[in-house]
Amino acid sequence: MRDVEHDEILGRAFDRRLVGRLARIARPHHRLIAAAGVLFPLIAAFELVQPFLVKIAIDDHILRADWAGLTGVAALFLAALAVLAILRAVESYLMNLTGQRVMHDLRAAIFRHLLRLDAAFYDRYAVGRLMTRVLNDVEAVNEAFTSGLFAVIGDIVTLVAVVGAMLWLDWRLALVTFSLVPVLAAVAAWFRVRARDAYREVRRRLARLNAFLQESIQGMTVIQLFAREAHEHRAFRRLNADYRRMLFRSTIWEASLYASVEALGSAALAVLLWYGARQIAAEALTFGTLVAFIQYTTRFFLPIRDLGAKYTVMQAAMASAERIFELLDVVPAVQAPPATSRPAPTNAAAVEFSSVWFAYEDERWVLRDCRFAVQRGEHVAIVGATGEGKTTCARLLNRFYDVARGRVLLEGMDVREWDLAALRRHVGVIFQDTVLFTGSVESNLQLGLDGRVTRPDLDRAIDAAHCRRLVETLPRGLGEELLERGANLSHGQRQLLAIARALVYNPAVLVLDEATSSVDPESEALIRRALARLVEGRTTITIAHRLSTVQSADRILVLHRGRVHEEGRHADLLRAGGLYARLWEISARTQQG
Ligand SMILES: Nc1ncnc2c1ncn2[C@@H]1O[C@H](COP(=O)(O)OP(=O)(O)O)[C@@H](O)[C@H]1O
Ligand SMILES: [Mg+2]
Numbered sequence: 341m342r343d344v345e346h347d348e349i350l351g352r353a354f355d356r357r358l359v360g361r362l363a364r365i366a367r368p369h370h371r372l373i374a375a376a377g378v379l380f381p382l383i384a385a386f387e388l389v390q391p392f393l394v395k396i397a398i399d400d401h402i403l404r405a406d407w408a409g410l411t412g413v414a415a416l417f418l419a420a421l422a423v424l425a426i427l428r429a430v431e432s433y434l435m436n437l438t439g440q441r442v443m444h445d446l447r448a449a450i451f452r453h454l455l456r457l458d459a460a461f462y463d464r465y466a467v468g469r470l471m472t473r474v475l476n477d478v479e480a481v482n483e484a485f486t487s488g489l490f491a492v493i494g495d496i497v498t499l500v501a502v503v504g505a506m507l508w509l510d511w512r513l514a515l516v517t518f519s520l521v522p523v524l525a526a527v528a529a530w531f532r533v534r535a536r537d538a539y540r541e542v543r544r545r546l547a548r549l550n551a552f553l554q555e556s557i558q559g560m561t562v563i564q565l566f567a568r569e570a571h572e573h574r575a576f577r578r579l580n581a582d583y584r585r586m587l588f589r590s591t592i593w594e595a596s597l598y599a600s601v602e603a604l605g606s607a608a609l610a611v612l613l614w615y616g617a618r619q620i621a622a623e624a625l626t627f628g629t630l631v632a633f634i635q636y637t638t639r640f641f642l643p644i645r646d647l648g649a650k651y652t653v654m655q656a657a658m659a660s661a662e663r664i665f666e667l668l669d670v671v672p673a674v675q676a677p678p679a680t681s682r683p684a685p686t687n688a689a690a691v692e693f694s695s696v697w698f699a700y701e702d703e704r705w706v707l708r709d710c711r712f713a714v715q716r717g718e719h720v721a722i723v724g725a726t727g728e729g730k731t732t733c734a735r736l737l738n739r740f741y742d743v744a745r746g747r748v749l750l751e752g753m754d755v756r757e758w759d760l761a762a763l764r765r766h767v768g769v770i771f772q773d774t775v776l777f778t779g780s781v782e783s784n785l786q787l788g789l790d791g792r793v794t795r796p797d798l799d800r801a802i803d804a805a806h807c808r809r810l811v812e813t814l815p816r817g818l819g820e821e822l823l824e825r826g827a828n829l830s831h832g833q834r835q836l837l838a839i840a841r842a843l844v845y846n847p848a849v850l851v852l853d854e855a856t857s858s859v860d861p862e863s864e865a866l867i868r869r870a871l872a873r874l875v876e877g878r879t880t881i882t883i884a885h886r887l888s889t890v891q892s893a894d895r896i897l898v899l900h901r902g903r904v905h906e907e908g909r910h911a912d913l914l915r916a917g918g919l920y921a922r923l924w925e926i927s928a929r930t931q932q933g
Contacts, residue, residue, distance in 0.1 A: 353654035391635035398628030439485040458674040459740040477660035484657030495643035531597035532648035538590035680759035688752025689713035690879040695746035708902035721890035724899035768847030774838035776826030782818040805840035832859035
């Protein structure tokens with residue numbers, strides 16, 4: 341929760357460094373930006389032309405009853421209106437086009453970066469926050485392009501032009517109008533600060549509501565299982581009411597701001613009329629000039645009023661840009677070296693853990709001085725109680741994490757020297773929690789090798805994993821469409837498919853991390869028989885806490901307190917009467933019970 345709120349802190353509205361980086365991202369679209377830039381002064385010019393035409397119409401034509409001339413001016417006025425409308429449309433089109441393209445590029449860049457980040461990063465970062473980075477923050481940066489920075493530049497150009505025109509028409513009248521600017525600025529700033537603070541609270545409440553909603557929806561089955569609906573509903577109602585109250589407060593400030601600026605505008609009008617009328621009576625001012633002035637005044641007040649809103653937009657955009665760049669600057673902890681080599685053919689062990697120390701956090705060691713080797717073609721089992729670090733060993737082997745000390749060697753070469761793709765093709769790991777993706781069963785089995793898998797290879801993998809029966813029971817066979825995360829399959833079925841998927845690679849080293857823990861005993865027996873065939877001639881590491889599944893291994897390693905505590909064959913370990921024998925006794929007893 342605190343993380344979510346941390347995301348709402350706003351700082352400066354303009355940060356040179358951030359704007360510089362954004363400009364670099366927008367550089368491919370510099371032509372569009374330049375075109376929009378050219379339009380600003382043009383639009384300002386056409387805005388100024390209109391009141392001036394009104395002045396000419398009144399002073400030179402209406403007051404002199406020159407109706408023919410008036411038609412000409414009216415036509416000009418219409419033409420100016422039309423051109424302005426077209427220019428505005430083109431400007432808006434260009435700005436939105438630029439914004440959309442920059443957003444598209446930014447989203448692509450963030451996702452490309454996410455693909456390179458390591459498991460430790462994903463341990464730290466919540467999914468919701470990453471979603472916010474890719475979607476909301478990018479949108480906020482887009483706002484900077486479409487209604488922030490560009491609009492401010494456009495406003496300033498218009499404002500300068502209006503001020504120039506007013507001074508040129510009648511400098512005394514201009515000064516009368518300008519005298520209200522300090523009051524306007526003060527009032528607008530006062531309300532703006534309050535509106536901004538309230539808005540920040542709104543965002544904070546919304547973030548809380550979002551986080552709550554996300555967690556509830558993800559855990560809906562558990563909520564219902566524990567009959568917590570009423571409690572969750574109450575919590576939601578509270579957050580929801582909180583949000584509504586804050587939103588309403590922010591609306592009130594916003595409305596007050598607009599109302600007071602309107603009021604000041606009317607006051608300015610009154611002052612102008614009062615002063616102007618006397619000047620007209622004294623023949624120091626024409627009637628047309630006064631009317632034109634009144635029109636300029638509105639064009640003068642509007643941008644000043646909106647400047648504050650744009651300031652807030654820019655602040656939010658800067659904060660979002662900062663967070664996006666912070667994410668983009670995360671250096672992946674696991675990277676292949678610039679020049680990778682293939683392992684030279686040696687007699688080295690297929691897998692070797694050499695004095696490996698590893699901790700997920702600081703110094704809370706999961707592995708401490710863990711050492712073991714697996715020879716080529718050997719079938720080794722790693723057993724141990726839950727939480728001893730068995731899965732961790734698998735993760736270190738295909739470099740989801742890097743060791744803190746020591747080395748993990750594959751074919752005699754440190755995994756940190758391997759090309760990452762080659763490494764992960766060399767070691768096939770089937771994890772406990774399998775992840776399948778939306779798409780057909782076939783596309784899931786071919787993951788990462790799309791189109792390069794031959795039919796016989798696919799069939800071989802399916803048979804080896806004993807998936808044939810499963811595939812045949814699916815209405816559309818291999819073409820069956822899976823739902824998100826494979827939700828339309830049972831856990832056991834997903835695991836069977838995951839085994840087949842790992843076998844499609846035909847990896848040299850196969851790691852099975854509790855791969856059969858949630859299939860039924862019958863399927864498990866089938867898989868085990870199939871695995872027995874797969875294991876032949878293939879380096880295999882079977883991880884299990886159910887000892888019944890590892891008896892056939894060539895060697896069993898018992899992991900305890902971060903290192904290999906015992907090792908040997910099943911019968912030898914039993915005879916030795918150590919930890920393994922104890923674990924065996926417990927598992928035998930629980931199975932009887
Ligand atoms: N991503 C993680 N972040 C922090 N700690 C973790 C993470 N994964 C596992 N651990 C911790 O590391 C220890 C070993 O976990 P693991 O290798 O999954 O055990 P096993 O597979 O033997 O049951 C456990 O104490 C667990 O709490
Ligand atoms: Mg595990």
